[in-house]
Amino acid sequence: MVTYAFTVPRAPAASALLLRPWFATLVASTAVDRLSCVSLGVIAERDFVVQLAGEGRPIALARANAALSRVDLLCETAGASIFAVLLSRNHPLTCVRLSCAVSLCSLPLLFFLGGAMNRLADGILDRSASAGPAPLERPGRHGSAAVGKAWETIRHGWTEYLRQPVLPASLAYVLVCFNVALAPGALMTTFLIHLGVSASVLGAFGGSSAVVGILATFVTPYLVKELGILKAGAAGLVAQSALLGAAVVVFVTGPVSRRGALFAFLGFIVASRLGHMAYSVIGLQVVQTGNPMGKAKLIGATEIAVASLAELAMMAVAVVAGDAAHFGCLAALSAASVAAAACLFCAWLANPTDDLRRLFPC
Known part of the structure; x- marks a missing residue:
């Protein structure tokens, strides 16, 4: 579809582009790719790693989660760097074709590694599947039964999600996902380009954010060991x-178009990635530990859905805002959402329930 898009005349307006069939097909294929990535992530992070680490081993689970996040960040950074080098030397269409070829070649490898992962772990995923609840049977035709099962699964997922004993930790993660402005992403890149920031500064910002994120994966197991998992998450x-509050203060008090203010603004955001990645790993472990293995995948999938809705809501606000002059409001909303997450988690930690004391005795 991308190759075809390069061969057709450009759309005169965005509305005309959205109505073209090839664009709808591209969006649908991207959605399928994202769904497959989410399902694989839920299986690996919410089930497989927890069973391998074993119950009552928080340090081992923290190290496993940190290793997964570290490899993910390293691959993402390496892939983006290689693609940037290729893009600087070749036509964009050539780079896209190469990327598609790599994806197609990696698909059989993914199937092989998935089976090998299960075999090396003595069929641990097979035991997980057999230990799960039996699927609900619905009368009627096959189509209506499938819809009924899907609706029942969604409803059951939301029910279990709201009943989980570590709901505040999950909601804190969802609130963190509202931060789409003060993070290395599309909105920040667009804003920096609007300011006329050079490509070298953009690259340094993205690269340093990735490096700090990788550093956080090494620091997190140490924090869990020294402070305990809940206090490490609060930290x-x-x-x-x-740090995000400091970035907003710099943005409000001085024009970030000035070099010094810009570097201070970006520096605080880069430093905040240390806390972001630390809580991403720790929050995941809290949800992993606080829910039984039979419900881990269902609750994990629901949490990812809620987090995606949070990101979508903030993106909708950004679309409504439109002008780059409103970026300060988006930055303040992003910082406020993270502050709300910190307050929620700390309040939950300061007023522990019986379930919290039982799950995390230290």
């Missing part, structure tokens, strides 16, 4: 909230 959220 990560408080640090991220304080």
Whole structure:
């Protein structure tokens, strides 16, 4: 579809582009790719790693989660860097074709590694599947039964999600996902380009954010060991909230078009990635530990859906805002959401329930 898009005349307006069939097909294929990535992530992070680490081993689970996040960041950074080098030397269409070829070649490898992962772990995923609840049977035709099962699964997922004993930790993660402005992403890149920032500064910002994120994956197991998992999570959220608050103060008090203010603004955002990645790993472990294995995949999938809705809501606000002059409001909303997450988690930690004391005795 991307190759075809390069061969057709450009659309005169965005509305005309949205109505073209090839664009709808491209969006649908991207959605399928994202769904497959989410399903694989839920299976690996919410089920497989937890069973391998074993119950009652928080340090081992923290190290496993940190290793997964570290490899993910390294691959993402390496892939983006290689693609940037290729893009600087070749036509964009050539780079897209190469990327598609790599994806097609990696698909059989993914199937092989998935089976090998299960075999090396003595069929641990097979035991997980057999231990899960039996699917609900619905009368009627096959189509209506499938719809009924899907609706029942969604409803059951939301029910279990709201009943989980570690709901505040999950909601804190969802609130962190509202931060789409003060993070290395599309909105920040668009804003920096609007300011006329050079490509080298953009690259340094993205690269340093990735390096700090990777550093956080090494620091997180140490924090869990020294502070305990809950206090380590609170430390990560408080640090991220304080640094993003400082970034907003710099943005409001001085024009970030000036070099010094810009570097201070970006520096606080880069430093905040340490707390962000730390809580991403720790929050995941809290949800992993606080829910039984039979419900881990269902609750994890629901949490990812809620987090995606949070990101979508903030993107909708950004679309409505439109002008780059409103970026300060988006930045303030992003910082406020992280501050709310820190307050929620700390309040939950300060007023522990019986379930919290039972799950995390230290």
